[in-house]
Amino acid sequence: MNTVVVGGGVIGLATAWRAARRGVTVTVIDPAPATKASHVSAGMLPPGHEQLIGQEDLLRLCMTSRDLYPSFVAELEEFAPAGFRRDGVLDVAFDEDSMRSLERQRDLQESLGIRTRRLSPEECDAFQPGLAPVVGGLLSPDDGSIDPRVLNAALITAVEALGGTVVRRSVVRVGDHTVTLDDGDAVAFDRLVLAAGCWTHHIGGFPDGAVPEIRPVKGQVLRLHADPALLKVTTRAFAKGSSLYLVPRPDGELVIGSTYEERGYDEVATAEGISALIARAAKVIPGVGSLRFGEISAGLRPGSPDDLPVIGPTAVPDVYMASGHFRMGVQLAPVTAEGMAAYLTDTAPHASVVPFTPLRFSS
Amino acid sequence: MNTVVVGGGVIGLATAWRAARRGVTVTVIDPAPATKASHVSAGMLPPGHEQLIGQEDLLRLCMTSRDLYPSFVAELEEFAPAGFRRDGVLDVAFDEDSMRSLERQRDLQESLGIRTRRLSPEECDAFQPGLAPVVGGLLSPDDGSIDPRVLNAALITAVEALGGTVVRRSVVRVGDHTVTLDDGDAVAFDRLVLAAGCWTHHIGGFPDGAVPEIRPVKGQVLRLHADPALLKVTTRAFAKGSSLYLVPRPDGELVIGSTYEERGYDEVATAEGISALIARAAKVIPGVGSLRFGEISAGLRPGSPDDLPVIGPTAVPDVYMASGHFRMGVQLAPVTAEGMAAYLTDTAPHASVVPFTPLRFSS
Numbered sequence: 001m002n003t004v005v006v007g008g009g010v011i012g013l014a015t016a017w018r019a020a021r022r023g024v025t026v027t028v029i030d031p032a033p034a035t036k037a038s039h040v041s042a043g044m045l046p047p048g049h050e051q052l053i054g055q056e057d058l059l060r061l062c063m064t065s066r067d068l069y070p071s072f073v074a075e076l077e078e079f080a081p082a083g084f085r086r087d088g089v090l091d092v093a094f095d096e097d098s099m100r101s102l103e104r105q106r107d108l109q110e111s112l113g114i115r116t117r118r119l120s121p122e123e124c125d126a127f128q129p130g131l132a133p134v135v136g137g138l139l140s141p142d143d144g145s146i147d148p149r150v151l152n153a154a155l156i157t158a159v160e161a162l163g164g165t166v167v168r169r170s171v172v173r174v175g176d177h178t179v180t181l182d183d184g185d186a187v188a189f190d191r192l193v194l195a196a197g198c199w200t201h202h203i204g205g206f207p208d209g210a211v212p213e214i215r216p217v218k219g220q221v222l223r224l225h226a227d228p229a230l231l232k233v234t235t236r237a238f239a240k241g242s243s244l245y246l247v248p249r250p251d252g253e254l255v256i257g258s259t260y261e262e263r264g265y266d267e268v269a270t271a272e273g274i275s276a277l278i279a280r281a282a283k284v285i286p287g288v289g290s291l292r293f294g295e296i297s298a299g300l301r302p303g304s305p306d307d308l309p310v311i312g313p314t315a316v317p318d319v320y321m322a323s324g325h326f327r328m329g330v331q332l333a334p335v336t337a338e339g340m341a342a343y344l345t346d347t348a349p350h351a352s353v354v355p356f357t358p359l360r361f362s363s
Numbered sequence: 364m365n366t367v368v369v370g371g372g373v374i375g376l377a378t379a380w381r382a383a384r385r386g387v388t389v390t391v392i393d394p395a396p397a398t399k400a401s402h403v404s405a406g407m408l409p410p411g412h413e414q415l416i417g418q419e420d421l422l423r424l425c426m427t428s429r430d431l432y433p434s435f436v437a438e439l440e441e442f443a444p445a446g447f448r449r450d451g452v453l454d455v456a457f458d459e460d461s462m463r464s465l466e467r468q469r470d471l472q473e474s475l476g477i478r479t480r481r482l483s484p485e486e487c488d489a490f491q492p493g494l495a496p497v498v499g500g501l502l503s504p505d506d507g508s509i510d511p512r513v514l515n516a517a518l519i520t521a522v523e524a525l526g527g528t529v530v531r532r533s534v535v536r537v538g539d540h541t542v543t544l545d546d547g548d549a550v551a552f553d554r555l556v557l558a559a560g561c562w563t564h565h566i567g568g569f570p571d572g573a574v575p576e577i578r579p580v581k582g583q584v585l586r587l588h589a590d591p592a593l594l595k596v597t598t599r600a601f602a603k604g605s606s607l608y609l610v611p612r613p614d615g616e617l618v619i620g621s622t623y624e625e626r627g628y629d630e631v632a633t634a635e636g637i638s639a640l641i642a643r644a645a646k647v648i649p650g651v652g653s654l655r656f657g658e659i660s661a662g663l664r665p666g667s668p669d670d671l672p673v674i675g676p677t678a679v680p681d682v683y684m685a686s687g688h689f690r691m692g693v694q695l696a697p698v699t700a701e702g703m704a705a706y707l708t709d710t711a712p713h714a715s716v717v718p719f720t721p722l723r724f725s726s
Contacts, residue, residue: 224634271587272652275641278634289635296656 002026003344004179004189006171006203008033010041010148010329011322012195013155014337015344017076020162022345027187028159029179030196031170034152037197040221040299042247042255043148043330044234045069046089047114047140050101057355058308062328063112064352065335066143072334073146079158083150085250087233092124092137094239094283099135101238106138115142128232130287145234145247148330171196174205177318191344194314194321197302198265210316212361214323216265216300219258220273222281223294227252230287237284244280253294256281269296301326304361311339311356312349320344321358365389366707367542367552369534369566371396373404373511373692374685375558376518377700378707380439383525385708390550391522392542393559394533397515400560403584403662405610405618406511406693407597408432409452410477410503413464420718421671425691426475427715428698429506435697436509442521446513448613450596454501455487455494457602457646462498464601469501478505491595493650508597508610511693534559537568540681554707557677557684560665561628573679575724577686579628579663582621583636585644586657590615593650600647607643616657619644632659664689667724674702674719675712683707684721 003019005012008030016026047066052059073084093099109116119127119137127139156166170182178186194200198216231248247255259273274296281288304310304324309332314321322340325332339353366382368375371393379389410429415422436447456462472479482490482500490502519529533545541549557563561579594611610618622636637659644651667673667687672695676683685703688695702716 222634268655270652271585271641271644271654271656274656275638275652278638281634282638289633289638291634292631293634293637293659 002189003191003193004029004187005193005195006030006179007194007196007200007323008156008166009036009195009197010038010152010155010333011325011336012193013152013159014333015193015195015322015340016164017155017158017162018337018341019344020159020164021075022341024341024344026159026164027167027189028164029167029169029171029181029187031168031182033156033166033168034149037299037301038148038152038329040219040297041148041330042221042245042257043083043146043151044089044236044245044247045143045145045331046091046234046236047116047143048105048109048112050105050108053104053108057352060352061309061332061335061356064350065332068334068338072337076154076158079161080154081150082154083147085144085146086142087144088139088141089143089234089236090124090128090137090139091236091238092131092134092284094132094134094237096135097241098238102136102138109140114140116140128235130230130285132284132286143234146330147249151330171203174203174319190318192319193340193344194319195323197323198300200302200321200323206316209362210314211321212305212310212324212358214302214304214310217303217326218261218263218266218298219301220261220269220277220296220298221255221257222274222277222296224254224256224288224291225252225294226254226291230254230285230291235284239283244284246281246284254288254291265300267298267300269298273298302329309336309356310358311336311353312343312358314358315362365552366554366556367392367550368556368558369393369542370557370559370563370686371519371529372399372558372560373401373515373518373696374688374699375556376515376522377696378556378558378685378703379527380518380521380525381700381704382707383522383527385704387704387707389522389527390530390552391527392530392532392534392544392550394531394545396519396529396531397512400662400664401511401515401692403582403660404511404693405584405608405620406446406509406514407452407599407608407610408506408508408694409454409597409599410479410506411468411472411475413468413471416467416471420715423715424672424695424698424719427713428695431697431701435700439517439521442524443517444513445517446510448507448509449505450507451502451504452506452597452599453487453491454503454599454601455497455647456499457495457497457600459498460604461601465499465501472503477503479503491598493593493648495647495649506597509693510612514693534566537566537682553681555682556703556707557682558686560686561663563665563684563686569679572725573677574684575668575673575687575721577665577667577673580666580689581624581626581629581661582664583624583632583640583659583661584618584620585637585640585659587617587619587651587654588615588657589617589654593617593648593654598647602646607640607647609644609647617651617654628663630661630663632661636661665692672699672719673721674699674716675706675721677721678725
């Protein structure tokens with residue numbers, strides 16, 4: 001069984017690794033693996049969000065992925081470090097409306113059995129000195145983050161260690177159990193996984209409408225460096241209906257995201273992107289201005305027609321899809337990879353994955 | 364005659380080159396040549412500034428350097444491109460006070476025979492579309508800029524082509540006609556040139572007070588990329604007593620400077636440095652926000668005790684100094700290098716250089 005995975009971001013790589021573990025021969029094809037959306041991502045792994053209320057299917061998918069994360073990481077770390085931290089996520093509200101949202105989030109988390117602690121303004125300040133004055137906060141001590149750059153590197157190592165291949169080329173066209181690369185070479189497959197994010201439907205050769213269109217949603221992310229660390233744990237700040245996240249790394253890097261821009265395939269990191277992120281971060285942690293600049297980068301989040309993930313077999317025989325994870329690619333990598341590996345070995349995927357079938361877009 | 368030049372910034376390199384051309388054997392010693400203040404500099408070469416009024420000696424030095432620049436570049440370009448542009452400098456005023464300063468600058472320039480044209484707000488807008496509304500402007504069509512990174516690279520090439528040596532080490536101590544390097548090696552000299560900017564007085568072995576202290580004055584400079592170019596020529600914007608400069612390069616790079624920070628040897632490029640430069644630039648050219656981020660860097664300008672350049676023999680026999688150029692290192696490189704080469708070959712330097720003797724600080 002030779003399975004070709006088109007796309008070497010976190011979804012394609014994680015799928016390839018989990019399939020390889022089940023004995024599938026995998027070939028990942030990507031002109032520049034691990035350099036796009038998941039490379040830019042902060043890798044935040046928060047337990048909940050008010051916006052998940054009422055989104056039962058997505059909530060179940062998130063919770064399954066959260067449950068899978070520790071074992072996913074433990075198995076991956078047999079190959080290389082994965083950059084996983086479960087040292088807490090602190091949510092803080094800067095106005096009363098945001099605090100009410102956090103209270104709904106707390107109710108959600110408690111109903112799911114997720115440890116959650118309501119913090120007073122004083123407790124927020126004591127837990128995380130340097131914060132601007134907040135209305136209140138929520139601490140989820142069992143959640144955290146993963147460094148997607150470390151994760152992606154570990155996944156490539158693991159895929160190759162299990163006999164998989166990473167081919168650094170572009171797929172331009174799909175034929176009958178064959179993909180054609182940009183250098184004219186052909187690669188045969190028994191099964192094909194489309195995991196190329198917003199570039200998925202640029203691959204030629206599919207019948208019209210067989211592959212849902214994945215649109216790019218640009219996000220810019222800023223990396224600063226603090227020595228000593230400015231933040232103790234991953235922090236999300238909610239104010240006036242918008243949110244900002246700040247994810248600290250052990251080496252002092254502080255990842256701050258993100259902008260939200262519908263601009264097609266524009267991947268340019270701009271002056272105003274940096275300015276906006278610094279200005280918003282300075283309202284959360286006034287000391288942020290004096291931090292050393294590290295990097296500004298832009299990624300294209302993959303948005304499906306209903307903004308929900310697309311996981312499973314498509315209408316084209318032997319062609320599968322794993323994309324459309326929007327802001328949640330890193331968070332949903334374990335459940336997606338596990339589900340895809342099940343499909344690719346003709347076993348039943350976890351029930352939480354089933355609603356995300358690509359066939360929901362077929363008329 | 365073996366002359367050792369300590370410091371491989373634009374002043375040290377230019378001095379070494381001009382001395383080598385006169386037959387002096389030169390050795391430039393720098394742990395990382397062409398990476399400090401002049402590497403960060405925008406390389407603006409404006410004809411005048413209101414602040415030069417009344418500073419007769421400095422004005423004469425600037426004008427001599429301006430006169431030397433074309434032949435300096437022409438001779439250097441026998442070795443490598445120098446990145447010189449004389450396509451104009453546009454000064455614009457955003458308030459009446461600033462406009463009055465520009466008028467004084469125009470009077471100064473006209474008294475010096477420098478071509479200068481007063482522009483109305485409409486003429487500014489026609490000449491440079493995209494500018495925010497101005498009170499008025501001044502165009503100096505015969506002035507421009509040089510890319511200091513291109514210039515420094517050309518100087519290294521020229522020094523080496525003429526038999527000079529660039530040693531990538533630090534000088535830790537000076538003894539009798541010998542410098543000791545950080546690896547313990549000793550290099551003998553007949554004459555020594557101190558051109559290590561604000562690191563000059565970190566070299567041990569000099570009698571107290573023999574070498575004036577050069578302090579670091581931090582400046583952060585932002586590099587964006589515009590395609591097509593946003594600015595036609597080097598532009599200086601004056602508002603509320605402060606100024607900002609924007610220097611375009613042929614490849615679309617736009618260099619924006621600078622901050623002014625007295626923070627010792629701190630060379631950290633910060634979040635607030637970027638924010639401040641972008642915010643100030645957006646008031647001059649509103650379109651700047653959408654430009655691609657290129658680089659933020661910080662340099663330490665060398666400030667002498669009276670903030671004026673220090674050029675010539677010190678009180679220590681056979682030890683010379685070329686430093687303290689503050690914001691003007693790139694602008695004053697030709698006159699400084701020519702003056703130093705004269706001193707090093709026992710000929711008379713240009714009269715404009717004489718007042719900048721290091722001996723003025725001796726009591």
